[in-house]
Amino acid sequence: MKLKNFLIASLMAIMTVATFSINAASAAGTYKISCKNNAYGMHLGSDYTQVAYVYNALQIGGALGNDMFSYLIGSDFNQAYVGNDCLYAGAADTNGTAVVAGDVARIAVNAIVGAVSNRIDMAFAARDSGASATGLSFTTQGDGFSMAANKLLGGLSFWADYGNSNMENTQTFTNVRIDSMRFDGDASSYSLGVDKVFGKALFGIVVSNIDTDITTEFNSGTYKQTVDTYGIYFAYKTRMLQIDLGTGQGDSKVTTTRRDLGNDSVINGKTTADIEYSHARLAANFTRGRFTLVPSASYRTMDMDIAAFTDDRGDEGLTITGDQELFALGNTTVGVTDDEIATRNVTSETISLGMKLSANLGKIVPYVGFSYDSEDTTKASFKSEAGTDGNDGELKASDYTDSIRYGVGMNFMLGSHITGGVRAGQITGRDDWKESYMSGTLSIGF
Secondary structure (H helix, E strand, O other): OHHHHHHHHHHHHHHHHHHHHHHHHHOOOOOOOOOOEOOOOHHHOHHHHHOEEEEOHHHOOOOOOOOEEEEOOOOOOOOOOOOOOOOOOOOOOOOOHHHHHHHHHHHHHHHHHHHHHHHHHHHHHHHHHOOOOOEEEEEEEOOEEEEEEEEEEOOEEEEEEEEEEEEEEOOOOOOOOOOOOOEEEEEEEEEEEEEEEEOOEEEEEEEEEEEEEEEEHHHOEEEEEEEEEEEEEEEEEOOOEEEEEEEEEEEEEEEEEEEOOOOOOEEEEEEEEEEEEEEEEEEEOEEEOOEEEEEEEEEEEEEEEEOOEEEEOOOOOOOOOOOOEEEOHHHOOOOEOOEEEOOEEEEEEEEEEEEEEEEOOOOEEEEEEEEEEEEEEOOOOOOOOOOOOOOOOOOOOOOOOEEEEEEEEEEEEEOOOEEEEEEEEEEEOOOOEEEEEEEEEEEEOO
């Protein structure tokens, strides 16, 4: 029995080591040569169709009378190196800006407008309550919390807002040689502003920062983008109706990485972008006893102009791992061509119809809210595949058109100076998309 157990354990260990060795060996391409190496294969177009050299030690004194056996497209030999490591990669050979940037624009404008809209509501609530003392206030929003110091200097109010969201494109993903746009990550944001109420009107300025950190599974890489903006906003409220609008601009820095399917090296990209955004909202307020109903309609948009840049694939040495060694023309260097990424413009526009219902129960105020969002966000685009992988079910880029945002929450009061709140919710109905949020609130009054 002991011998049997020993043999079984030994066999399992051998199989584990063998499997690991196979995975390690196949992690890079067959010849461990960059997809954009000048000696790679037919998908390089003119680089390949001119000439390709293959060194074969068994062909000494071959067709050319030396150790360099030449295979030319259309020649009598017609045996040029093809390789399929990079032929089937459309999405995997695409820089992240072509896939992720549209969603980043949507996330960024939602963060900025969410902060401003929340501040406007907070300012009018403070005015309507009749509060006149300077103090701190905290309020709940969909993806974070806000703080304000009211009426500090000449009636000015200074405020800060912080938010965080997690998002995921949920398209099926098997490997980087089959098209997909699957990615996941998070975004954190903060806004700082100053404003003043003039009767029924409010004027303010705001500066915002949004940091996104995304893992791009479709190309085994990463996408990081920082957006910095500054803007102005205006609001006007009567007893039942409220209108607010704003606009702003700024700049952005983008850093990307992705995997070279041929040799597993990291491809690095870096660029900048110019940002413009605007937003408007119309809301009504209906109160009956303890219950308040607030229907609203809003519009928000962001344009992002991404500058052209170069994806750096790095250089390779002369020796290429494999059964043979491949050289560039004249057996001098093995050159790698960097990728030139063209200028890209992305836009995200959203029209929202929402409703919020709250109940004032004294020490606690529970509420529910939802909105229907119709959007037009620039669609992702993949590089065309140079070959066909025979996958009839090849995935296309996600086409986002509409979604529903809903959440529940509760505000509470402990004593006369401490209030707070909690809220949770999610976005559903958006194709290939997951997004949820939780937030907490604390208010200290003076």
